[in-house]
Amino acid sequence: MCYEGAMAADRSLEGQVALVTGGGKGIGRAIALDLAARGARLLVTGRDERALGETVGEIAHGGGQARHLAGDVRAEGHAAAAVARALETWGRLDVAVANAGVTGTTRMGQAGALPRARAIVETNLLGAYYTFDAAAAAMKGAGRLVAISSVLGKVGAPGQAAYCASKAGLHGLVRAIALEVGPRQITCNAVCPGWVDTEMARGRIEELAAGAGKAYDVARRDAAREVPIGRFVHVEEVAGLVAFLCSPAGAAITGQAVSICGGSTAFGG
Helix, strand or coil: CCHHHHHCCCCCCCEEEEEEEECCCHHHHHHHHHHHCCCCCEEEEEEEEEHHHHHHHHHCCCCEEEEEEEEECCCHHHHHHHHHHHHHHCCCCCCECCCCCCCCCCCCCCCCCCHHHHHHHHHHHHHHHHHHHHHHCCCCCCCCEECCCCHHCCCCCCCCCHHHHHHHHHHHHHHHHHHHHHCCCEEEEEEHHHCCCCCCHHHHHHHHHHHHHHCCCHHHHHHCCCCCCCEEEEEHHHHHHHHHHHHHHHHHCCCCCEECCCCCHCCCC
């Protein structure tokens, strides 16, 4: 669903303010566009300022309001600065989506893998912690905290120890935060996509193809065949689930890690 088409969607987030990390591309971009289509004003962050500008421009073209702030979620002060920007601009914060994430192969005993593993954990897990910490402190009424996890937070994969650990850590994070902020009517959940057609997924398939000596198209087809519904999940489908959790209809859902994977986790978790 393109942004222009999404403008016909419900306006359940009218007047609210949402922060989306990693909002310049992929799933984060789709989430930002969907939330804006439902009436939210957006503060998007990420490391690629040009991509962030494109997201903001598309929201503005559709009649929405958005700002961006370039930075790295691993920096302790970045989340606080993003929240401050939202408050300065619109005076409130209602939704925070911790989407920024990285992946990479980190095999046990692999030379040079530790710095990569540290970057994965710091980005995926600590980045979400910093985001939720700053956002929850700024929320004055009911609010929504959503982390973008992965099915690999529920099942394992060889060579993905750091990534799996970081995503599984998000599930513990949202459960604990949900209990802490629930009395304030703030919910906290994780969304766990399987294969989604994004730049990150394409990079992973290239790795799998190279390791198996296959052409990219063959490796992608094989990956899709392993999904019970026979295809990758679309970014718009992930965005729609996030929007539902952020809407009034999702007010009683908290502390959960919800899969959107075409049935992939039915095999193992």
